[in-house]
Amino acid sequence: MIPVNEPRIAKNALKYVSDCIKTGWISSSGSYLKEFEEKFAARFGVKHAITTTNGTASLHLAIAALNIGKGMEVILPAHTMMSSATAIVYTGAIPVLVDVERDSWNMDVTQIEKKITKKTKAIMPVHIYGLPVDMDPVIKLAKQYNLAIVEDAAESTGATYKNRLTGTLGDFGCFSFYANKIITTGEGGIVLTNDDELAAHARLLKDMAHSPKQRFLHEEIGFNYRMTNMQAALGLAQLEELDKYLKIKLWMAGMYNKLLSGLEGITLPVEKPCAKNVYWMYGILIEDSFGISREQFMVELLDRGVDSRTFFVPMNKQPALLKMGLFKRERYPIADEIGEKGLYIPSGLAITKAQIEKVCEAIIVVHKKFHGKNK
Ligand SMILES: *Cc1c(COP(=O)(O)O)cnc(C)c1O
Numbered sequence: 001m002i003p004v005n006e007p008r009i010a011k012n013a014l015k016y017v018s019d020c021i022k023t024g025w026i027s028s029s030g031s032y033l034k035e036f037e038e039k040f041a042a043r044f045g046v047k048h049a050i051t052t053t054n055g056t057a058s059l060h061l062a063i064a065a066l067n068i069g070k071g072m073e074v075i076l077p078a079h080t081m082m083s084s085a086t087a088i089v090y091t092g093a094i095p096v097l098v099d100v101e102r103d104s105w106n107m108d109v110t111q112i113e114k115k116i117t118k119k120t121k122a123i124m125p126v127h128i129y130g131l132p133v134d135m136d137p138v139i140k141l142a143k144q145y146n147l148a149i150v151e152d153a154a155e156s157t158g159a160t161y162k163n164r165l166t167g168t169l170g171d172f173g174c175f176s177f178y179a180n181k182i183i184t185t186g187e188g189g190i191v192l193t194n195d196d197e198l199a200a201h202a203r204l205l206k207d208m209a210h211s212p213k214q215r216f217l218h219e220e221i222g223f224n225y226r227m228t229n230m231q232a233a234l235g236l237a238q239l240e241e242l243d244k245y246l247k248i249k250l251w252m253a254g255m256y257n258k259l260l261s262g263l264e265g266i267t268l269p270v271e272k273p274c275a276k277n278v279y280w281m282y283g284i285l286i287e288d289s290f291g292i293s294r295e296q297f298m299v300e301l302l303d304r305g306v307d308s309r310t311f312f313v314p315m316n317k318q319p320a321l322l323k324m325g326l327f328k329r330e331r332y333p334i335a336d337e338i339g340e341k342g343l344y345i346p347s348g349l350a351i352t353k354a355q356i357e358k359v360c361e362a363i364i365v366v367h368k369k370f371h372g373k374n375k
Helices: 013-023 031-044 055-065 082-090 135-145 196-206 229-240 242-260 294-303 333-341 353-370
Strands: 048-052 073-077 094-098 120-123 148-152 172-176 189-193 282-286 342-345
Touching (some): 031 229, 055 189, 082 094, 135 148
Antiparallel strands (some): 282 342
């Protein structure tokens, strides 16, 4: 079976992590945390990098640090992972959706302005599957309406928009280091910001909001979102190999693009002149003209030893959010459509040339078997 994702563990990981264990620095202070944050900030050219326990926590921390809370609104795409919306809901704020583009699967930025109300406090662009959102219009709207930008860069570590790194384009950039992400610490995350005050607030909230005047006195409700030194040690080793990882992703996508091009009924991911995809996952759409549904297609792949995953279920179809009375009578046709037609094929950093070829062979055989047969 070819898995959808296998992590790649960096060369120095074992050395750094065992150093933590040997020295006893296993919890949420230690030199690896400091070094990882400093090197991450330097690599991304930002002033502050603040480690967290995971990507969801990164998003929640960013929104909380902006003092966004009850009754306020945050605009995000309908097609994203549930974490983007839950992070907003955790603070008492309300997620407001915009539909996505049919080709990029990213937030349709032309639809943001009509969703802005007096309650809107922030826009959360999500660089989906590693492709940057068209950020200039987002930045312009944020300035015009005095809104914050919280980038969900969980899937786009290293991706650039007009030669600028995603996660550095807003007030906060939020990353995940889950096992299938481009850099992993097992579980983990980081938030980036250039704003000294926001950074200080995020650091305070992340560590239970102990009053700077007196420990164990709390003027705000904080969180325990502290990463361990062991995770940071793993992260540091991973960060050292980030450029190599990004090259592997591009090579993988290049092979898929070449081997899968011209198969009618299969839509491949795009790049835009201003947005460089890092192909966190290589997603495809099984169009109606293919002849079978996405579900049948995935079963056919599985029969041939190839694992895959569906795209995210859109936010407008999440029972947990609908139960809150959200998105009633709202329509997000593109998010619905790609949520039904999209899947991603094996795209992890440990993938081999032979595996990519086998995946493509399987897809081509299934295409031959069904394409045009069910018309
Ligand atoms: C992975 C992911 C997250 C959440 O990260 P966790 O580390 O799993 O909490 C948030 N948003 C997007 C778009 C993601 O892909």
